[in-house]
Amino acid sequence: MQVQDTSFLKNEIMRLKKEKDVVILAHNYEIPDVQDVADFTGDSLGLSRLAATVPQKTILFCGVHFMAETASIISPEKRVLLPSLEAGCSLSDSITVEELRNWKKQHPNAISVGYVNTTAEIKSELDYCCTSSNAVNVVKAIPEDKEILFLPDMFLGSYVAKMTGRKNMHIWAGECHVHAGITPEDVTKKLQSMKDAEFVIHPECSCTTPMMYDVADGSYDDNKVSILSTEGMLNHVSKSKSKNFVVATETGILYRMKKENPEKTFIPASEKAECEYMKMITLEKVHDALINERNVISVPKKIADKARLAIDRMLEIS
Structure with missing residues (x-):
């Protein structure tokens, strides 16, 4: 039925x-x-x-x-x-517009860079928006002597700081409850269970932080690894010659991966990585x-117009 x-x-x-x-x-x-x-x-x-x-x-x-x-x-x-x-979204909920305004007051000369996973009101307070795939390029485009306020994801922020070498980035302590729950232990266990598996990981995952130095070199425990946005993951697994993949992001993406690549095997780094929202x-x-x-x-026009400015600045870079 x-x-x-x-x-x-x-x-x-x-x-x-x-x-x-x-x-x-x-x-x-x-x-x-x-x-x-x-x-x-x-x-x-x-x-x-x-x-x-x-x-x-x-x-x-x-x-x-x-x-x-x-x-x-x-x-x-x-x-x-x-x-x-x-x-809703646990990551988006991890910062309020009042908290952002107060943070900006504490760093009056800083450039604010916010992840697209934020409310329209937050976006309207930003200098730049970014996505997981272009956050590094957005930060690189900002003069090195400028302080940066990066929000709201601390794992993506840590990754960007590592990849750009920026020492003047302040990172908001927010997280996505799904990605934060994917641990290095989850990843290691799955990689050990799959021979010759490639590892694709979303930069919001908590497991990126302890693995950062290995991952930046393109390998982890002798497995090839790529840190990518969701669309970046989908493009990568389609082009890759590998047949087996461990995927560290929300499990919903596996459906499209399997549909587009029926001859390949995909397993989640954690089966619990499901977004209730x-x-x-x-x-x-x-x-x-x-x-x-x-x-x-x-979205009220005044907020939408200001938010669109931050998005347009990002699009000019990426």
């Missing part, structure tokens, strides 16, 4: 999105069923940029709240729907959002 219900819902979603002229975007961490009904699957900023180029005037974003906000900032003339308003998006909620056109995410 469940299979029939799922097939029916998928067919209804496909029908409704055409009928209502809606584009469905799904983040790489969404459940397989939701990825199946999406027009595009990818990382948060890539999807938001792509949404600006499609003809549809309504975007249904299957992801978390800050992602829908980013899509609204980049495409202010379009309507953005979010299937679940409860789909991403998993709040279900087929039922996608269907409901299409039927009722509810949960419209909009």
Whole structure:
């Protein structure tokens, strides 16, 4: 019965999105069923940029709240729907706009660089936005004598400081609860269980910090290792000649990896690396959002305009 219900819902979603002229975007961490009904699957900023180029005037974003906000900032003339308003983000929640303003007051001459995994209000207070794939380039583009406030992810911040050699970076002590839970012990155990495995790791993982020096050399325990964004991981595993991969990020990405590379083997560094917020998006909620056109995410123009400036500065660099 469940299979029939799922097939029916998928067919209804496909029908409704055409009928209502809606584009469905799904983040790489969404459940397989939701990825199946999406027009595009990818990382948060890539999807938001792509949404600006499609003809549809309504975007249904299957992801978390800050992602829908980013899509609204980049495409202010379009309507953005979010299937679940409860789909938040532990990393985004790790800094408030008041905390950021106070931090900036303590370092009045510093340049603020914030990860895209932040609220629109936080983005509006930043000098630059960044993603996991371009954070190093964004920091390198800032004059070396300038202090940098990097937020909110401490593991990504540590990685960037290591790769750029910056000694004047202040790093906010925030973390993604999913990536913070992937430990060096998890990784070592999995690598030992898979012969000739390549290791792909997201820089938000807590395991990057103790491994940093080995990883920067491109190896860990004699295994080839790459620190990459989610899209970077997907591109890398497709091009790599390796057949076995240990993947250190949220487990939702494995579905797309296996689908695009059926002849290769992918195992998670930790089976527990599941984002409860991403998993709040279900087929039922996608269907409901299409039927009722509810949960419209909009960003006040003043905040959106300032936030867009930080995003545009980043895009000019990367």
